[in-house]
Amino acid sequence: MTAKSTAGPLSRPFRIDRLPRDRAGIVIDATPEEEAALAADFRIPAIRDLVGRLHWSGTSARLVITGTVSAFVTQVCTISLEPFEAEISEPVEIVFSDHEPEKDAGDEEADIPDPIVNGTIDLGQVTAEFLALGLDPYPRKPGIDFEPVTDATESPLAILKTLKRDEA
Secondary structure, three states: OOOOOOOOOOOOEEEHHHOOOOOOEEEEEOOHHHHHHHHHHHOOOEEEEEEEEEEEEEOOOEEEEEEEEEEEEEEEOOOOOOEEEEEEEEEEEEEEEOOOOOOOOOOOOOOOOEEOEOOEEEHHHHHHHHHHHHOOOOOOOOOOOOOOOOOOOOOOOHHHHHHHHHHO
8 A cells, every 4th residue: 555656755645535434543654764865955964754644524625634644853943053952742643535626715814725636645745844843943952042142342233333433
């Protein structure tokens, strides 16, 4: 049922018509190789224990995927530049549809469903995308505080005053 594709480092395509109806859930476990490839894509040092626990409901024309994506990630602190590990737990909610979105729906903020392509959705890509959403864009190691450098003797624009005096 699972197969690799060129969609990304973590790919688990599933045919909508073959998703079991009696068991409306699946666990996506990334391999160490997939975690390393995703870490390289996300430009972070490491990802480990990446798991997507996903459930589905709806029809083959409109499928709703919910659940959680969790992992431990190693990121680099934007202040101290030290690597540190953080736990990610990101809620998942995404809608897939086999219908083309209406072009003049009127509400620009309405979520447009992701497409069901040739009767297939990729739950590996869903797992990777929601992991990416859970990453802190400005990671800060616990206990590290940002302390801006302030020089009370001179304002940042004081240099402009000296330049103007030099011209006169």
